Amino acid sequence: MDRVIAFVKWPEPGKAKTRLIPALGANGASDLHRRMAERTLSSIRRGARMARCSSEIRSTGSDPERFRRWLGEDLSVRDQGGGDLGIRMELSLLDALEEGVKKVLIVGTDCPDMDPSFIPRVMRLLDDYPVVMGPASDGGYYCLGIDLGSTGKRACALFRGIPWSSERTGRATLSKARSLGLEVASLPILSDVDRPEDLAVWRRARRKISVVIPTLNEKGSVSRAIRSALGAMDVEVIVSDGGSTDGTVEAAELCGARVVRSSRGRAAQMNVGAEAASGDILLFLHGDSVLPWGYGGSVRKVLSDEKVSLGAFSLRIGLGGELKDPEFRSSMATISFWANVRSRWLSLPYGDQGFFLCRSVFFDLGGFPEMPLLEDVSLVRSASRVGKVTTLPAVVLTSARRWKRLGAARTSLRNFMIMLAWGMGISPSRLAAWYRAGSSIKGGS
Incomplete structure (x- = not known):
């Protein structure tokens, strides 16, 4: 089965969303982190059902049981382990490989515009590409999909030697993928919420x-x-x-x-x-x-x-x-x-x-x-x-049902003539009668 892996930090004041503390205070920043994580997990639940894949939380900052009580007893939660982010992401990949997972999508909780539909979209793209990246506007990425069936352990190198939490993170990962001979499909650029100037993204997303x-x-x-x-x-x-x-x-x-x-x-x-x-x-x-x-x-x-x-x-x-x-x-x-x-x-x-x-x-x-x-x-x-x-x-x-029923040329000509007649001042009621006379289409939509 395919898997979505979310990296989630415990919302502890003073340690969560620290770059937002000047704008929101320690408690406000941690509360925003909590709400963003809950939103992300809600999105993952729905998207994973749409894509028929499993989901997993990689936790840090507290024990897995507290995470389950916070985000849901039904969730699979594992501790991220030690080392930098790259080492922890590589570990999640190795565990997935060992357990026979074919496709993995790794996500964070900083991007409120990542909707449920992104998950089935990435899984479909992984049928044609070994790697799928969702680039973030700050130079990082909000998700990374990997086809483990074609890349195997080779994909672990994607997390080595990368400058994390940097505007160069995404570019360095793309460069690493090219050096490994892995073609990368790119998703639309979205914005993370990390700095005070990003708060408008959170307000807009809601x-x-x-x-x-x-x-x-x-x-x-x-x-x-x-x-x-x-x-x-x-x-x-x-x-x-x-x-x-x-x-x-x-x-x-x-x-x-x-x-x-x-x-x-x-x-x-x-x-x-x-x-x-x-x-x-x-x-x-x-x-x-x-x-x-x-x-x-x-x-x-x-x-x-x-x-x-x-x-x-x-x-x-x-x-x-x-x-x-x-x-x-x-x-x-x-x-x-x-x-x-x-x-x-x-x-x-x-x-x-x-x-x-x-x-x-x-x-x-x-x-x-x-x-x-x-x-x-x-x-x-x-x-x-x-x-x-x-x-x-x-x-x-x-x-295409309208065009199929009347034919492409006839439908297009009819639509053009209706617009032309309306522009000449013919009433919509007369045009509607003309439309019905020349069409067998029914329906409010």
């Missing part, structure tokens, strides 16, 4: 995100959408259902979403979901779409810029086995490319890209206008008048 999913007979896809949303920390998922009769509600509740009822219509459903939300960030996701791993930190970071009024993800069309035909796959890639060009250069994302914005901004704008079509474009235009509309490089995957 902002709650409410993911609102409008549905109408989405049983076949809503579970996947919900699971992707729950791959982040401090998230709630609200499914706003418009009267499904196919088991969508039951599937959503089984996955951990809260379901609210609404009159039919995407705008009305999203507004009802937003009213029920408790987060100060709202993210609107279609029921046939999947959020990117690590989306939580990206969303929070973008919205920490007060100049940004609304954000969206880049688009990629195609889920599962929808793109088996090479010609159709090429068409979807072309459509995705031009959708992203439109989104970035014209600041005009569409709703299938997953909108996110602060709750206060959403309600100041009046929410989604309850119109039968183009409610997403209308909201974007309103948001662009009060701030910047931005598109993240991270990709949201959405189903």
Whole structure:
């Protein structure tokens, strides 16, 4: 079985997070360390279940039994041992090798943006790379994944001769990997919380995100959408259902979403979901779409810029086995490319890209206008008048079912004609009738 190993220090005042003591005091610094460790272990528990791997704590500063009483009796806890950090990490690797573990992911507790979804992501990357590193903005790294099946004891050398707690830690580890002939896959750069100037990262990471999913007979896809949303920390998922009769509600509740009822219509459903939300960030996701791993930190970071009024993800069309035909796959890639060009250069994302914005901004704008079509474009235009509309490089995957049913060319032409007609002043109700007449697609999402 694969394993996640968390290195955790006992939260003793005066010895934990010492660089934060000038800002928080000894007790405040140790309390922050305690809360960050608890957050990390909560994330590891969820991520390990997603990846179907075991988890282990390597403790220091107190005996393992006290750690179990603190963080959970179900946890496997071992003392880190003596020596510098490299020696202690090498020991954890040797123990894993001896016990037949194939893949190991070593993490610390200093990076609050490391969501549960990082764990299955790293384990998948280790199918193709011997080493995976999550670089930290201070020059270190927040996680290191190793495929022990291909590297064996050779990987132990990654921890030798490294300048620990230095801005050179990450570079030195990469250099060591190259000298060992080990290719390294890199994760996004995230920020540790070690210094007073890093406290903003902790405050930002704790902002709650409410993911609102409008549905109408989405049983076949809503579970996947919900699971992707729950791959982040401090998230709630609200499914706003418009009267499904196919088991969508039951599937959503089984996955951990809260379901609210609404009159039919995407705008009305999203507004009802937003009213029920408790987060100060709202993210609107279609029921046939999947959020990117690590989306939580990206969303929070973008919205920490007060100049940004609304954000969206880049688009990629195609889920599962929808793109088996090479010609159709090429068409979807072309459509995705031009959708992203439109989104970035014209600041005009569409709703299938997953909108996110602060709750206060959403309600100041009046929410989604309850119109039968183009409610997403209308909201974007309103948001662009009060701030910047931005598109993240991270990709949201959405189903190709619309393009499959009508054909790529016909669907794209219809969408273009609808936007052109709206720009000429034709009412959304007339456009909606045109849309329905030319489409067999149904559903609130």
